[in-house]
Amino acid sequence: MNIILLGAPFSGKGTLARQIVEDFHMVQISTGDLFRENIKNGTEVGLLAKSFMDKGQLVPDSVTIEMLSKRLESDDCKRGFILDGFPRTVAQAQALEKIAKIDSVIQLDVPFDEIRRRATGRRTCSKCGEIYNTATYNKTTCEKCGSPLFQRDDDNLETVNNRLEVYVKQTAPLIDFYADRLFVVKGQDTPADTYKPVKTFLKGRL
Ligand code: ADP
Ligand code: ZN
Numbered sequence: 001m002n003i004i005l006l007g008a009p010f011s012g013k014g015t016l017a018r019q020i021v022e023d024f025h026m027v028q029i030s031t032g033d034l035f036r037e038n039i040k041n042g043t044e045v046g047l048l049a050k051s052f053m054d055k056g057q058l059v060p061d062s063v064t065i066e067m068l069s070k071r072l073e074s075d076d077c078k079r080g081f082i083l084d085g086f087p088r089t090v091a092q093a094q095a096l097e098k099i100a101k102i103d104s105v106i107q108l109d110v111p112f113d114e115i116r117r118r119a120t121g122r123r124t125c126s127k128c129g130e131i132y133n134t135a136t137y138n139k140t141t142c143e144k145c146g147s148p149l150f151q152r153d154d155d156n157l158e159t160v161n162n163r164l165e166v167y168v169k170q171t172a173p174l175i176d177f178y179a180d181r182l183f184v185v186k187g188q189d190t191p192a193d194t195y196k197p198v199k200t201f202l203k204g205r206l
Contacts (some may be wrong), residue, residue, distance in 0.1 A: 001026070001080045001205060002100055004087070006174055007108030008162065008167045010118045012187045012194060014131055017084040024202060029071055030087075031064060033129070038067075053154055056162030058088055058170060065095045066196065072100055088171045093178070104205060105178040106198055108187035112164060119160040122161045123149040173187040 003020070005013040017028040035053060038046030045067060049059045058064075068086050071077070087093040096102065121134040127147035140149055154163070176181065183201050187194045 001103050001202070002083075003081070003084075003202075004102055004105045004178070006085045006105055006171070006178070007106065008110065008112070008115055008171075009120065009163045010115045011108040011110040012082045012191065013108060014129075015191050016106070016187075016194060016198065017082045018130075020082055020198070020202065023199060024080070024206075026082050027058075027076045028082045028083040028084055029077075029086070031067070031086040032084075034067055034071060035059060054159070056154060056159035056166065058166055061089055061091045061095075064088075065092055068092075069095075069099055087174060088167075090177060090192065091172055092202055093174055102178075102181065104183055104200075104202070105181045107182055107184045108194070109184055110165060110187040114188050115164065116157070116160065119155060120157055121156050123151055126150050136167065 001024070001135065003026070005017055007013050007131050014030065016073055017030070020026065021028050035049040039053075040046070045063060048063060052059045064086065072081070083096075087096055099120075117135075118133060123132045123134060123137075124130070125132075125142035125145065125147055126149065128142060128145045130144050132142075132149060137143075141147065142149060154160075183198070185194060185197050
């Protein structure tokens with residue numbers, strides 16, 4: 001089974017993907033993580049991506065599609081994958097149709113004022129990638145692995161507003177594109193509340 005998670009920044013795609021990975025045997029593929037890895041390793045793709053990411057803009061489709069297609073060729077994708085953060089444009093969705101079969105698209109629906117509230121409080125574990133929010137977690141190290149938490153360069157209010165605008169203009173049209181495979185879930189409550197209907201839905205699809 002191949003799944004896409006669709007939703008605005010801070011809607012909880014990363015957290016939901018991790019919950020699904022624990023229960024169903026699939027790999028999580030986040031284009032944001034792939035870009036951050038490229039930046040860390042100082043690759044050409046990383047260098048190019050950073051200039052767009054820092055402004056809250058999308059990395060050009062050609063670069064993103066090429067990187068993602070390569071990733072999908074790996075053996076670990078054969079038993080199913082969850083895409084978190086891809087596609088983000090109609091052009092990306094059209095390219096994806098040609099290289100993989102997508103069974104379900106889960107849309108995380110979160111009001112924008114809740115998103116802005118979450119935005120500046122997000123902290124990410126530098127080692128295992130676990131996500132926290134200062135509103136509910138006030139330690140500076142990860143509960144799971146003890147590593148220091150950090151705030152992403154693009155998790156500030158100005159960039160977040162740009163990212164929301166980009167989402168409305170470029171990504172939200174995908175809700176119509178995938179209307180035939182769409183499962184909508186409210187994502188403003190706790191991660192457990194959000195995951196419950198998703199788990200039931202996915203079990204029914206196995
Ligand atoms: P979030 O889900 O919180 O917005 P991501 O880690 O998914 O964060 O993405 C961070 C940034 O990486 C985006 O703002 C964008 O610049 C870039 N990016 C990630 N995925 C894509 C994509 N599919 N197409 C273009 N740019 C992307
Ligand atoms: Zn950790």
